[in-house]
Amino acid sequence: MGFVKVADTSELTSGSKKKIFVGDKVILLSNVDGSYYAISDKCPHMGGSLGEGVLKDGIITCPKHGAKFDVKTGKAVGEAKMLLLKIKVKDSAVFPLKIEGSDIFVEID
């Protein structure tokens, strides 16, 4: 697919996030301190929607079991918690992103 326009920068103020649908992908778009990032919306643990989690200081927390991901890198920075277990999770997929004017593009393969 290549780069696809997914949003306008005016839709995402600093510290905010947006869940977007492109083809068969669901992507979590975030603005951290004025820079934009795109990772998969699907939690690598059990498929929770990261776009429905809480974004704070560039870290998104999965609403299902609390795993945490750095939205800049997709790196898992906190385990999932189920009952008394802490479960290590994989990193999230990251999508290349570019800005042209006020248009945000994400590269989809």
Ligand code: FES
């Ligand atoms: S589905 Fe995300 S932490 Fe379990």
